[in-house]
Amino acid sequence: MINNSSQVQNKIASRSGPEITGRFRYRLKPLMYLLPSALLLFVFIVIPIGYTFYLSFFNWNLIAPTKEFVGLQNYISVFTDPTNQKVMLNTVIYIILLLILNFIFPYLISLIVNFFIGKMKGAYKVLFFIPSLFSLVVGAMLFSWILNPVSGPAALMLRNFGMKLPQWTNSGSMAIIVICLITNWKVFGYNFILLLTGLGAVPRNILDAAALDGVPKWRVIWNIVLPMNRGVAIYVLILTIVQGLQYVFTPLNVITQGGPYYGSSNILYHTYLNAFVLYKTGSASALATVTFMIFLVLLFVEIKFVEGRNRDVE
Amino acid sequence: METNGFSVELKDVSKSYNKKTNVINEMNLSVRPGEFLVFLGPSGCGKSTTLRMIAGLENPTGGHILINGHDSAAMTSRQRNIAMVFQDYALYPNMTVYQNLEYALRVRKVPKKTRQQRLSTILASLNLSDYKDRYPAQLSGGQKQRVALGRGMAKKSNIFLLDEPLSNIDVQLREKARDQLLQLHAENGQTIIYVTHDQQEAMALGDRIAVINDGKIQMIDTPDNLYRHPTNLFVAQFVGTPQINILPVNFSNHQLTGVDGTVISRPGKNIRANLDEDQSYLLGIRPENVHLHDEQVSGSFPVEVQTIVDYGRYKQLTCKAFGEKFIKAVVNQWPKNATGTACATLDESAMLLFDPNTNQNVLDAQSNYVLE
Amino acid sequence: MLSERRHIGWHVLLLLICLCVIVPVLFMISNSFKTLQESYHSILQLIPSHPTLSNYRTLDKQINILRMVGNTFLMATLVTLGKVLTGLLAAYGFLNFHFKGKRVVYFLFVATIFVPFTTVMIPNYLVISKMNLLNNVLGVALPQMCDATGIMLFLKAMERVPKSLTESAKVDGIPDRRIFCNIIVPLLKPNIISVGAIFFINSWNEYVWPTLILKDKSSFTLPLALQNYISSEGGTNFPLAMALAVIMIVPPLLIYIVFQRYILSSISNSGLK
Numbered sequence: 008m009i010n011n012s013s014q015v016q017n018k019i020a021s022r023s024g025p026e027i028t029g030r031f032r033y034r035l036k037p038l039m040y041l042l043p044s045a046l047l048l049f050v051f052i053v054i055p056i057g058y059t060f061y062l063s064f065f066n067w068n069l070i071a072p073t074k075e076f077v078g079l080q081n082y083i084s085v086f087t088d089p090t091n092q093k094v095m096l097n098t099v100i101y102i103i104l105l106l107i108l109n110f111i112f113p114y115l116i117s118l119i120v121n122f123f124i125g126k127m128k129g130a131y132k133v134l135f136f137i138p139s140l141f142s143l144v145v146g147a148m149l150f151s152w153i154l155n156p157v158s159g160p161a162a163l164m165l166r167n168f169g170m171k172l173p174q175w176t177n178s179g180s181m182a183i184i185v186i187c188l189i190t191n192w193k194v195f196g197y198n199f200i201l202l203l204t205g206l207g208a209v210p211r212n213i214l215d216a217a218a219l220d221g222v223p224k225w226r227v228i229w230n231i232v233l234p235m236n237r238g239v240a241i242y243v244l245i246l247t248i249v250q251g252l253q254y255v256f257t258p259l260n261v262i263t264q265g266g267p268y269y270g271s272s273n274i275l276y277h278t279y280l281n282a283f284v285l286y287k288t289g290s291a292s293a294l295a296t297v298t299f300m301i302f303l304v305l306l307f308v309e310i311k312f313v314e315g316r317n318r319d320v321e
Numbered sequence: 322m323e324t325n326g327f328s329v330e331l332k333d334v335s336k337s338y339n340k341k342t343n344v345i346n347e348m349n350l351s352v353r354p355g356e357f358l359v360f361l362g363p364s365g366c367g368k369s370t371t372l373r374m375i376a377g378l379e380n381p382t383g384g385h386i387l388i389n390g391h392d393s394a395a396m397t398s399r400q401r402n403i404a405m406v407f408q409d410y411a412l413y414p415n416m417t418v419y420q421n422l423e424y425a426l427r428v429r430k431v432p433k434k435t436r437q438q439r440l441s442t443i444l445a446s447l448n449l450s451d452y453k454d455r456y457p458a459q460l461s462g463g464q465k466q467r468v469a470l471g472r473g474m475a476k477k478s479n480i481f482l483l484d485e486p487l488s489n490i491d492v493q494l495r496e497k498a499r500d501q502l503l504q505l506h507a508e509n510g511q512t513i514i515y516v517t518h519d520q521q522e523a524m525a526l527g528d529r530i531a532v533i534n535d536g537k538i539q540m541i542d543t544p545d546n547l548y549r550h551p552t553n554l555f556v557a558q559f560v561g562t563p564q565i566n567i568l569p570v571n572f573s574n575h576q577l578t579g580v581d582g583t584v585i586s587r588p589g590k591n592i593r594a595n596l597d598e599d600q601s602y603l604l605g606i607r608p609e610n611v612h613l614h615d616e617q618v619s620g621s622f623p624v625e626v627q628t629i630v631d632y633g634r635y636k637q638l639t640c641k642a643f644g645e646k647f648i649k650a651v652v653n654q655w656p657k658n659a660t661g662t663a664c665a666t667l668d669e670s671a672m673l674l675f676d677p678n679t680n681q682n683v684l685d686a687q688s689n690y691v692l693e
Numbered sequence: 694m695l696s697e698r699r700h701i702g703w704h705v706l707l708l709l710i711c712l713c714v715i716v717p718v719l720f721m722i723s724n725s726f727k728t729l730q731e732s733y734h735s736i737l738q739l740i741p742s743h744p745t746l747s748n749y750r751t752l753d754k755q756i757n758i759l760r761m762v763g764n765t766f767l768m769a770t771l772v773t774l775g776k777v778l779t780g781l782l783a784a785y786g787f788l789n790f791h792f793k794g795k796r797v798v799y800f801l802f803v804a805t806i807f808v809p810f811t812t813v814m815i816p817n818y819l820v821i822s823k824m825n826l827l828n829n830v831l832g833v834a835l836p837q838m839c840d841a842t843g844i845m846l847f848l849k850a851m852e853r854v855p856k857s858l859t860e861s862a863k864v865d866g867i868p869d870r871r872i873f874c875n876i877i878v879p880l881l882k883p884n885i886i887s888v889g890a891i892f893f894i895n896s897w898n899e900y901v902w903p904t905l906i907l908k909d910k911s912s913f914t915l916p917l918a919l920q921n922y923i924s925s926e927g928g929t930n931f932p933l934a935m936a937l938a939v940i941m942i943v944p945p946l947l948i949y950i951v952f953q954r955y956i957l958s959s960i961s962n963s964g965l966k
Contacts, residue, residue: 040786047839055816142898212411220425221399
């Protein structure tokens with residue numbers, strides 16, 4: 008095999024007509040294919056990361072011609088300012104809720120669909136996925152109507168049972184729950200399909216072997232299937248956090264704008280608020296850089312567990 | 322307890338996936354305890370499906386399967402206590418060899434000490450003691466197969482089902498794996514049902530071989546009987562390498578003639594008794610029973626040697642005969658490039674005759690081969 | 694037969710989830726055909742007693758909905774084209790060429806997926822505004838023309854093309870760009886369709902970046918129009934808002950109905966390696 012491919016390479020090399028010779032040509036070609044993406048990603052992602060980092064050391068308001076250098080002050084206030092602290096705490100609450108709603112819940116349902124029912128798997132996939140097709144603005148509008156404490160259908164039905172739906176926009180924690188539910192409505196189908204596919208990739212023979220050994224289903228799932236599916240599961244878990252925190256931005260902006268008193272805001276929304284509403288560019292940049300660091304940690308977790316996992320299974 | 326003493330019985334078992342066509346058609350089978358039975362057949366003939374039904378992984382749509390005399394339909398896996406070795410071994414990838422062997426026992430809550438004792442004996446007998454902490458990904462094909470067998474031994478199963486277990490092992494190592502399997506069988510005496518499409522493997526391993534085609538058992542018998550007295554054309558052609566020669570012939574005037582009228586042989590009384598006058602048949606003769614001579618011998622017919630293939634152990638000659646028909650002969654000696662005309666005789670005691678419409682062997686299996 | 698009965702319990706649960714997923718959509722569609730009065734009187738009634746198109750007509754006159762649709766369509770098309778083209782080219786670059794540090798470069802590409810938008814939004818906003826592309830569909834599209842997710846998906850698909858095809862072409866002396874155009878890309882058609890469909894739908898629904906760039910009402914895309922309508926122009930006229938939302942969901946639904954098999958299989962495979 009190895010000999011074969013070097014023969015092929017030689018043949019290719021010998022037929023490479025009157026073009027730029029050897030190594031220079033080999034360096035140029037891949038560049039041309041990668042150039043458009045590399046350029047776009049560099050200009051619109053890599054450089055901005057650097058520039059945001061640079062901005063975090065200044066006080067600015069996005070318009071003024073001069074910036075005031077303040078050193079690490081913005082970073083200090085990220086961790087000491089009470090509003091920032093509240094927002095960080097909220098972010099943790101968001102992450103926990105998102106993990107429960109967008110990871111654990113779809114995972115349980117995908118286990119049910121894969122192992123505990125026989126038919127209609129495809130139909131459920133098609134149906135569950137539908138909300139993923141809609142904008143979160145639509146979702147936000149829809150749910151703020153459904154859950155409207157005065158005139159929404161949910162309140163109406165609860166009234167029949169003598170219960171009242173509270174004005175959830177007035178409470179930070181309730182608003183967080185509703186916003187997570189809205190995101191869950193959109194993302195459930197997508198995560199469900201990813202997890203279901205991972206479960207479906209468990210070889211049938213292994214399940215047969217376990218059945219022959221007389222192993223009860225829940226044990227098969229716990230001892231064999233879940234460990235084998237770890238790669239996909241961790242990928243979805245990290246996706247839930249990374250995507251989820253960014254997704255909640257939309258309902259936040261549409262419904263509560265982070266209120267009341269930053270009660271429903273999280274670190275990403277607060278960054279936006281600082282940048283484009285309060286015009287405190289420095290604080291925003293510091294917050295953004297800290298967020299980026301957190302996401303980098305998640306990236307490393309993904310690489311360590313997902314890529315490493317896949318090498319095992321080979 | 323055991324009604325007939327059979328390990329596994331299939332009674333009129335049928336299997337269909339779409340309510341229209343049957344993949345398995347009213348199959349009947351009785352497997353004796355301690356027997357090494359081989360299911361042999363081409364891909365898609367239903368042998369793996371039958372195996373899976375015995376294992377309980379699928380249910381028959383008709384008929385009954387009895388395990389040790391009891392109807393298996395109501396049995397749980399634990400009651401069945403069958404061990405199965407899959408083609409890709411199906412070892413749990415996230416567990417070590419030891420944990421793989423141990424898993425079924427843990428699930429049955431066998432006490433730890435018993436587990437350790439039983440497993441160390443099994444590991445030793447399979448030469449796997451040094452590998453007990455390795456993961457399946459780190460094992461060779463042969464080692465994986467032994468672990469798969471070990472799983473069944475840990476459960477103390479009496480019935481082992483093997484689904485083409487040697488096909489993922491390198492050809493050179495296959496023979497060794499085969500020998501190890503036979504040794505295991507000799508030592509422990511389990512009932513083994515072994516599925517393969519390789520007829521040489523089947524002949525080497527089985528006490529009896531069930532040749533399956535189109536969901537039906539074509540013939541079930543010892544390798545020797547399969548080879549010498551096949552009940553139909555399919556079995557004759559499926560078993561034996563190189564493949565048997567099949568020639569259309571005519572029987573009239575006490576003679577068997579080829580399609581161009583050449584006399585092939587004047588069969589003896591026992592054979593004649595089974596043939597009808599002026600009927601066409603299919604003659605089956607294995608290449609090693611076709612004898613070639615340089616010069617005319619009594620009872621021979623002319624052939625033209627066209628190609629010679631040297632396999633080392635023997636030489637295979639392809640000859641033209643009776644006009645457009647081809648016949649293969651296998652000889653030990655033949656001058657190197659000697660193509661051209663020659664004379665052939667057929668070993669009459671090895672001749673098989675098949676009805677061209679039913680493909681059945683018309684010669685009574687036993688009584689024929691009293692040599693004249 | 695025993696197993697069928699046991700399954701019913703699970704199916705009930707799953708159908709309940711289906712209801713939670715679909716019923717809000719049904720309410721939305723139903724409300725879009727009700728007048729404001731009717732929507733207050735018959736909140737829980739799914740099928741309107743006096744269905745009317747008045748909401749849609751109002752949208753057309755009052756909000757110039759067609760212009761919004763046009764803006765959104767243009768933006769989504771530009772972004773989709775950009776992502777697909779750059780994705781295909783880059784994936785082929787990674788597939789075909791081996792150079793020093795290739796793994797590092799690929800890793801950097803993939804890492805861009807993990808960059809939160811807040812980290813890049815300020816500088817990108819400044820750049821777009823300096824290029825005078827605020828309030829312009831191009832300003833929204835430009836920073837998004839490349840998506841590393843697309844590169845990853847296309848690369849995976851290309852790796853599934855049997856190597857013998859490309860190698861035999863190379864031995865015949867066919868240049869890389871022709872292998873790319875005439876062999877690889879046609880074979881990837883189903884992937885291009887599914888990935889393109891997903892990109893288009895996501896771009897169609899996008900809210901965050903357009904919100905920053907598009908301030909002028911006439912340049913709004915549909916999600917912005919919807920939000921703007923709810924929060925400023927009296928979010929009390931729900932039927933009108935619902936009608937707008939219905940218009941918004943039609944193209945993604947249509948794409949889904951036509952390409953559903955491609956889309957779902959692409960998503961399914963994106964999780965596996």
